[in-house]
Amino acid sequence: MIQALIFGIAVFLGWILLDWxxxxxxxxxxxxxxxxxxVFGAIGWLILDFIL
Numbered sequence: 001m002i003q004a005l006i007f008g009i010a011v012f013l014g015w016i017l018l019d020w021x022x023x024x025x026x027x028x029x030x031x032x033x034x035x036x037x038x039v040f041g042a043i044g045w046l047i048l049d050f051i052l
Contacts, residue, residue: 004049008042
């Protein structure tokens with residue numbers, strides 16, 4: 001469970017970093033997209049953790 005949380009945080013920070021490098025500024029829309037992607041990534045990781 002901790003691994004899924006760490007994975008979600010890493011996805012969020014990575015997504016934010018890539019958007020910032022590309023656009024040189026952060027917008028609320030991009031932060032929201034990163035958060036949604038991180039949540040889905042963490043849920044997917046958690047499901048895989050339970051299956052495997």
